[in-house]
Structures are given as structure tokens and as C-alpha cells.
Amino acid sequence: MTDLPLDPIAIDVGDLLQRTVASLYSHLVTRPTGRAVRMAIETQLAEAGGRSLSLIDLSEVTILDFSCADEVVAKLLQKHQGDAGLEAIFVFRGVHEPHRDQIQVVLERQSLAVVAETGPGRFELLGARSPDEDLAWRYLEDQGFLGRDEAHALCGASDPVRAFEALSERGLAFRSPVTGRYHALSRLVEHLT
Numbered sequence: 001m002t003d004l005p006l007d008p009i010a011i012d013v014g015d016l017l018q019r020t021v022a023s024l025y026s027h028l029v030t031r032p033t034g035r036a037v038r039m040a041i042e043t044q045l046a047e048a049g050g051r052s053l054s055l056i057d058l059s060e061v062t063i064l065d066f067s068c069a070d071e072v073v074a075k076l077l078q079k080h081q082g083d084a085g086l087e088a089i090f091v092f093r094g095v096h097e098p099h100r101d102q103i104q105v106v107l108e109r110q111s112l113a114v115v116a117e118t119g120p121g122r123f124e125l126l127g128a129r130s131p132d133e134d135l136a137w138r139y140l141e142d143q144g145f146l147g148r149d150e151a152h153a154l155c156g157a158s159d160p161v162r163a164f165e166a167l168s169e170r171g172l173a174f175r176s177p178v179t180g181r182y183h184a185l186s187r188l189v190e191h192l193t
Contacts, residue, residue: 006053006089006174006188009044013072014060016040029063034071041076045088052088053174055189059094069102077112081171089171091189092126093117100126115172115185123186125172133172136163140173144187148180 016037045052056076058064064072073092080088095103095116107113107127116126125137140146151164164182167173174183 007048007050008055008189009048009052009088010055010057011041011044012057012060013037013041014057017061029065029068031067031071034068037068038071038075041072042079045080053185053188054088054090055093056090057093058096058099061094061099064099064102066102066106069099069106073103073114074106074110074112077107077114077171078110089174089185091115091117091123091185093189095126103127113170113172117186117189121186123184129170129172130163130166132158132160132163133166133170136160137167137172140164140167140182140184141186143184145181145183148175148182151182 017033041054041056045054056072076088076090080090092103092114093116095118100116100118103114103116104126111128113125113127113129113133115123117123123141125134129137136151148161148164151160164173165175168175168182173185174188175181176183
């Protein structure tokens with residue numbers, strides 16, 4: 001797996017919520033609760049060290065409000081995809097209808113985007129993205145991976161290479177530093193539970 005130098009991490013937010021806030025509820029509905037969960041996620045990421053592919057599972061979270069979407073999703077993205085480069089790449093699993101709109105609105109306001117699994121094996125982009133990024137992401141999602149040279153003539157974007165690079169820079173796809181291939185995050189999280 002030398003093409004993919006990432007440490008895979010699976011984090012169950014429902015489990016973290018119960019351990020972190022000592023609650024029997026599966027609701028993320030206050031900013032302090034969201035902050036506590038985000039800090040617990042950051043602790044797990046720090047313990048893993050290095051670059052990671054992090055699968056954040058929201059399946060057991062019944063309610064997610066806007067403040068928690070900001071704390072748990074947007075702030076994680078901001079911290080780990082900042083000027084220092086991608087420290088962690090995130091995929092959010094179990095993003096159901098009660099979560100989707102809150103995450104979408106929060107990410108759009110902050111010009112962020114994330115890959116979300118909205119059903120078994122069904123992935124989509126949530127948040128702000130350009131039409132070219134959307135086309136490139138959909139093409140990569142269909143293919144699974146492609147070489148940098150293949151990006152020139154594919155996907156229908158006005159500047160396909162720039163679109164794939166933007167996906168990689170924003171943590172919406174993974175570009176291998178070894179081979180230069182672009183990988184769909186959905187394929188990389190298939191083996192994480």
C-alpha cells in the first residue's frame with residue numbers, strides 16, 4: 001500500500017458522545033457538547049500521528065444541530081486542512097437527512113466541503129464546491145482512481161487537472177505523493193469499520 005501513505009482511523013461519534021458527555025442520549029445539540037466531541041476526535045487523531053484518513057461515523061447520532069455541525073465538522077476541517085497541509089482527510093459516514101441540511105449550510109457558509117456517506121455505499125459532496133470540482137469528483141467516484149495524466153482529457157471540466165488538484169487540496173480526494181494518482185475517498189474507506 002505504498003501508493004497510499006495514510007493511517008486509517010475509524011471514529012464512532014455516538015460512542016464518543018456517550019463517553020465524553022456521560023449522556024444516554026444520541027443528540028449533538030449544544031456547542032459545548034460539539035466542542036467536547038471534537039476535542040475527543042482530535043485526541044484520537046493526535047494519538048495516531050502522521051497523516052490520516054479519518055472515517056467519522058455519525059450513524060448513532062439522532063439529532064445534529066447547526067452549532068454541533070460547526071464544532072464537529074467545520075472546525076475539524078479548518079484545523080486539519082489549513083496552511084500546514086492536510087494532516088487528516090475526513091469522510092463522514094451515516095449522514096442521514098436530519099444531519100444533511102445542517103452540515104450543508106455550515107460548510108457552505110465557510111466555503112468548506114466534505115465527502116459524506118449518505119447511505120450504504122452512497123457518497124456525495126456536501127458544502128461549497130465549484131461546478132468543475134463537482135464534475136471531477138463524480139468522475140473520480142465512478143472510476144475509483146486515475147493517474148494525473150488521465151485527468152487532462154477526462155470528466156468534462158473546463159480545466160480538469162486544476163479540478164482534480166483542487167479536490168486533493170481540499171481533502172475531497174487523495175493524491176498519492178508516490179505515484180501521483182488521484183483516489184476517491186469512498187474506495188479508501190471501504191475497509192474501515
